Amino acid sequence: MANKIKVEHLAINYGNIKAVKEVSFEFKRGEITTLIGANGAGKTSTLKCIAGLLPAKSGKVIIDNGNMHIDITKMTPADRLRAKLALCPEGRGVFPNLSVFDNLMLGAYLNKDKKKIAALVEQQYEFFPKLGERRNQLSGTLSGGEQQMLAIARALMSEPEFLMLDEPSLGLAPVIVEQIFDKFVLLKKNGLGLLVVEQNASLALEVSDYAYVLETGEMTLNGTGESLLKDSRVQEAYLS
């Protein structure tokens, strides 16, 4: 069973711009790991590169099964999904003119087993009852919180072991953000490894097992969520 994703000395460039400079970190199954950082720190670039949507300039992304290491740095995004690594992207990326159901189906595009797909859809409706009630509604007419739930559910349709989420709380009311983070805790208890990118650090750190701070492309701090919540540098920059 895969137990962690290791990112080693990962660098990402846009032309001559060094967006991410040799960062190393890891996230484990059964844990919530948070990556916090200001606008432009390189959070989205890091997640996209791990998902295979951006090339790495140098460095590696590895699935570490304990006794087996799979280097996925050069794999296509589809192969990374098959390797059980999924991304819930920044801005949610739901297709507004498709129904909730059709958006979910897109998340299972690699799966050819119709019965299994139907069961996975039902599983999402159970996990997010609002989506079940609105299964035939066009996604563009869902509330922001419902769209975020749909984006998460669509990522879950690929049955990931590792799930990366890019700013899932953006633009949502605090009560909705709490509901979504409660789901993350349930997913973690089911054995998923979550990597959550957040600018809104306090709630993310509260539920995090481990966290990293990214500043202008470099990891400047790391520790348990609890220890970073108490860190004066984190408090000044991200919790005020």
Ligand SMILES: Nc1ncnc2c1ncn2[C@@H]1O[C@H](COP(=O)(O)OP(=O)(O)OP(=O)(O)O)[C@@H](O)[C@H]1O
């Ligand atoms: N396609 C691109 N071309 C050139 N530069 C880019 C591109 N995408 C991102 N960058 C630059 O890379 C840096 C990191 O951007 P990135 O989107 O990864 O940051 P972020 O931490 O996710 O920021 P935010 O919190 O605003 O989402 C920024 O300086 C940004 O301008």
Ligand SMILES: [Mg+2]
């Ligand atoms: Mg971003």
